[in-house]
Amino acid sequence: MARNKDLPSKVRRAKKLKQNSSVPNWVIQRTGGKVRSSPYSRRTWRNTRLKRD
DSSP states (O other): OOSSHHHHHHEEEEEHHHHOOOHHHHHHHHHHTTTTOOOGOOOOOTTTOOOOO
């Protein structure tokens, strides 16, 4: 992969990085521990590639 990345690619990566953050603690407490992660936070850099990268 190139060292210098174009702007649209960086924007997509930044969005996925924000989506990959964990659920806040108050959500876990409010749901009684049923919700521990969002569907987006299961992505890791080794397992799933982003589209158009």
